[in-house]
Amino acid sequence: MANSEEASNFDALAATIKKGLNGLREASAHIAVPVGHASKSFGKAEKERKERIASAAKEAIDAIELAEGLVLRIVLELKGAANDRRR
Incomplete structure (x- = not known):
C-alpha cells in the first residue's frame, strides 16, 4: 500500500x-527567436546577453x-514493487 501511495505522489x-x-x-523558444534574428542594431553586448x-x-x-527521467524511473520502480506485493 505504501508503495502505491508513493508511486501516486511521484506520478503527481x-x-x-x-x-x-x-x-x-x-x-526558451521565445528567447531563441530573437537571438537567431538579432540584427546589427542590437549591438554586440545585447546579442551576447x-x-x-x-x-x-x-x-x-x-x-x-534529466530530473523528469529520474522521477519516472522512481515511479516505475514503486509501481513494480506495489505489483510484486499484490502477487
Whole structure:
C-alpha cells in the first residue's frame, strides 16, 4: 500500500515537472527567436546577453529533462514493487 501511495505522489511530481518543462520549452523558444534574428542594431553586448540567456535556458531544460527521467524511473520502480506485493 505504501508503495502505491508513493508511486501516486511521484506520478503527481512527474506531471508537475512535465508542466514546468513544457513552460520552460515555450519560454526558451521565445528567447531563441530573437537571438537567431538579432540584427546589427542590437549591438554586440545585447546579442551576447541574449545568447547567454538562451544557453542558460537550454541547460535548464536539459537538467529538468534529466530530473523528469529520474522521477519516472522512481515511479516505475514503486509501481513494480506495489505489483510484486499484490502477487
